[in-house]
Amino acid sequence: xxYSLSWAMAEGLSGEKLQQLVDSYRGSQSDTSESDYDARIYxxxxxxxxxxxxxxFDMDYTLVAYKSPEYEQLAYEFAxxxxxxxxxxxxxxxIKYDPTFSVRGLFFDKVYGNLxxxxxxxxxxxxxxxxxCCSTQQIRALYPNKYVQPxxxxxxxxxxxxxxxxxxxxxxxxxxxDNQPEYKKIEDGPDKDKGVKCGxxxxxxxxxxxxxxxxxxxxxxxxxLKERTLQNLEKYVNRDKRLxxxxxxxxxxxxKVFLATNSGYEYTMRLLRxxxxxxxxxxxxxxxxxxxxxxxxxxxxxxxPLFFTEGxxxxxxxxxxxxxxxxxxxGVLQPGQVYSGGSSDAFCKYTGANGKQILYxxxxxFGDVIKAKKEQAWRTFLVLPELTDETLVWExxxxxxxxxxxxxxxxxxxxxxxxxxxxxxxxxxxxxNIESIRKAIKEIVLKMEESYPRRLGSLLRCGSQLTYFxxxxxxxxxxxxxxxxxxxxxTPNHLFTxxxxxxxHEMPSQEKxxxxxxxxxxGGIHYPMRKNMSTTRAMSIANHDVDEEDGPGAGxxxxxx
Numbered sequence: 001x002x003y004s005l006s007w008a009m010a011e012g013l014s015g016e017k018l019q020q021l022v023d024s025y026r027g028s029q030s031d032t033s034e035s036d037y038d039a040r041i042y043x044x045x046x047x048x049x050x051x052x053x054x055x056x057f058d059m060d061y062t063l064v065a066y067k068s069p070e071y072e073q074l075a076y077e078f079a080x081x082x083x084x085x086x087x088x089x090x091x092x093x094x095i096k097y098d099p100t101f102s103v104r105g106l107f108f109d110k111v112y113g114n115l116x117x118x119x120x121x122x123x124x125x126x127x128x129x130x131x132x133c134c135s136t137q138q139i140r141a142l143y144p145n146k147y148v149q150p151x152x153x154x155x156x157x158x159x160x161x162x163x164x165x166x167x168x169x170x171x172x173x174x175x176x177x178d179n180q181p182e183y184k185k186i187e188d189g190p191d192k193d194k195g196v197k198c199g200x201x202x203x204x205x206x207x208x209x210x211x212x213x214x215x216x217x218x219x220x221x222x223x224x225l226k227e228r229t230l231q232n233l234e235k236y237v238n239r240d241k242r243l244x245x246x247x248x249x250x251x252x253x254x255x256k257v258f259l260a261t262n263s264g265y266e267y268t269m270r271l272l273r274x275x276x277x278x279x280x281x282x283x284x285x286x287x288x289x290x291x292x293x294x295x296x297x298x299x300x301x302x303x304x305p306l307f308f309t310e311g312x313x314x315x316x317x318x319x320x321x322x323x324x325x326x327x328x329x330x331g332v333l334q335p336g337q338v339y340s341g342g343s344s345d346a347f348c349k350y351t352g353a354n355g356k357q358i359l360y361x362x363x364x365x366f367g368d369v370i371k372a373k374k375e376q377a378w379r380t381f382l383v384l385p386e387l388t389d390e391t392l393v394w395e396x397x398x399x400x401x402x403x404x405x406x407x408x409x410x411x412x413x414x415x416x417x418x419x420x421x422x423x424x425x426x427x428x429x430x431x432x433n434i435e436s437i438r439k440a441i442k443e444i445v446l447k448m449e450e451s452y453p454r455r456l457g458s459l460l461r462c463g464s465q466l467t468y469f470x471x472x473x474x475x476x477x478x479x480x481x482x483x484x485x486x487x488x489x490x491t492p493n494h495l496f497t498x499x500x501x502x503x504x505h506e507m508p509s510q511e512k513x514x515x516x517x518x519x520x521x522x523g524g525i526h527y528p529m530r531k532n533m534s535t536t537r538a539m540s541i542a543n544h545d546v547d548e549e550d551g552p553g554a555g556x557x558x559x560x561x
Contacts, residue, residue, distance in 0.1 A: 051356070076169060083211065100455055102167040105158065159366050177203055183203070195208070257296055262301065299339050348376075362382065369477050384482060
C-alpha cells in the first residue's frame with residue numbers, strides 16, 4: 001500500500017531492497033484489460049493534480065462527444081451540397097462518405113493535391129493522390145528528398161476531428177477531376193496552377209483546397225450543420241450521465257471549473273442542457289440542476305487559438321436575448337455569468353489564476369493544446385478518441401514491432417566491417433546483399449498497417465516511425481486519453497508520472513546485450529489497432545522501400561528517409 005511504501009522509504013532502503021519493493025508492488029498490479037484502455041490517462045510530463053486549481057474544458061469533441069461516423073457523414077453531405085451549389089459537378093452528390101478512409105494529422109499538399117503522412121521532421125512516410133497510393137518512385141519524382149516543410153504555405157495540416165470529412169472530400173475531388181476524360185493534367189507552370197484543365201477552364205489543387213476549406217467553415221458557421229445537429233441530438237451526440245458527475249466531483253475538490261469554447265452561446269446552451277441536465281441527478285431540496293451550475297466560469301465564442309494570444313473583446317452575454325451586451329467587460333468574472341470572447345490573459349487577470357495552476361482539456365492539438373502550452377504555459381490534456389483502437393492494435397502487434405527492430409539491427413550489423421583492431425575502412429568493399437531483409441521489413445510494415453481500422457493507417461505511427469501528429473502530442477500534451485471522463489478514474493491529488501526519457505547514447509548497448517531497447521513511443525505514447533485492407537492499401541505499404549542512396553538502416557521500415 002502507499003502507507004507501507006512511505007514507511008519503507010522513511011526507514012531507508014538499500015538498492016537491493018528498493019528493487020525488491022518495486023518488483024513486489026508491480027507484481028501486485030493486475031494486467032490491463034481491454035476495458036481499461038478507455039479509462040487510462042497517459043503522461044508525457046509528470047503532473048501533480050494537487051497543484052491544479054483551475055480545470056478548463058473545450059466543448060466540441062471534448063465535453064460533447066459527437067457520434068462517429070454519423071456526424072462526419074452529415075458534415076460531408078452538407079459540404080458536397082454547398083460545393084455543388086457554387087458550381088462543382090452534380091455527380092459529386094453520388095459519392096458516399098467512407099468513414100474508414102481518413103485519419104487526422106495528415107498534410108495536404110496544395111501544389112500536387114497529395115495527402116501526406118509525415119514523420120516529425122517532414123519526411124514523407126506515405127502519400128495518397130486521391131485514393132491512389134503513390135509508390136516510392138512516384139514520391140521521389142515529386143519530392144526528390146521525400147521531404148516537405150511542415151510550415152510551408154503550400155501545406156495544410158488537417159489537425160482535428162472536424163477535418164475527417166474534409167480529408168475525405170479532398171481525396172474525392174482530386175480523384176474525381178483526375179479521372180474525368182475531358183480534364184487534362186496541368187504538369188507545368190506556377191505551383192498554384194497545377195491541377196487539371198478542360199478547355200479554357202483550369203482547376204488547380206490549390207483552388208480545390210481553398211474551396212473546400214471555405215465550404216467547411218461555411219457549413220459550421222452559417223450552414224445547416226448545427227441546426228440539424230440540434231434537431232436530432234440523440235442521433236449525433238453521445239449522452240453520458242458520467243459527465244455531470246465528473247464536473248460535480250471536480251468542483252467538490254475546491255477546484256474552479258471553466259468552459260472555453262469557440263461555439264456561440266445558443267448552440268453551447270442547447271448542447272450542454274442535453275449533456276448535463278438529468279432530472280434523476282438533481283440534488284434533493286435544490287430543484288433541478290442547470291447546465292451552468294457545473295461551471296464556475298463560462299466563455300463562448302473564445303476564438304481559439306487567438307484566445308491564447310491577443311484575444312478579442314471580452315463581453316457579457318444577455319441570456320434573455322442571446323445577444324452581446326454593450327461595451328467591453330473589465331471586472332472580476334462572475335460565477336454563472338456567460339461571457340463571449342476575451343483572452344487567456346484576461347481570464348487569468350480577472351480570476352487570479354496562474355498559468356501552471358490551470359489544466360486545460362481539449363481535442364484540438366493546435367488550437368487547444370499547442371497554443372495553451374506555448375503561449376501561456378498552461379498544463380494540457382489532449383482528448384484522443386482514436387486512442388482506444390490505437391492501443392488495442394498496438395498491444396496486438398508488439399511482437400511484429402519487436403521483429404521489425406531486430407531486422408533493422410541485423411541490417412546495421414551486416415554493414416559493419418570488424419577486425420581485430422576495430423573497425424577500419426576497406427576500399428572497394430563489396431556491400432552485403434540485403435534484399436531478403438528489405439522484403440521481410442516491408443512485409444512486417446504491411447502487416448502492422450493492415451491492423452489499423454482505417455485505410456490511411458495509424459494516427460500515430462507508420463512502421464517504426466512516429467508521425468508528425470504523434471510528435472506534437474508528445475511535445476505539447478502533458479496528459480492524453482481517449483476521453484475527458486478518464487479524469488473520474490483518478491484521485492483528486494493524483495500524481496501522473498511520465499516515463500523517463502533516454503538519449504540514444506544512454507540506452508543499453510545492443511552490441512553487448514543483443515536486444516533492442518524497450519519501445520518508447522515518444523513521450524510515453526502508447527499506440528493502438530484494425531482489420532481488412534484494400535489492395536490499394538497493401539500496395540501502398542509494399543512500396544515503402546529503401547532506395548540505394550538511403551543507405552543501411554535509415555528509415556528502412558518506411559519511405560521516410
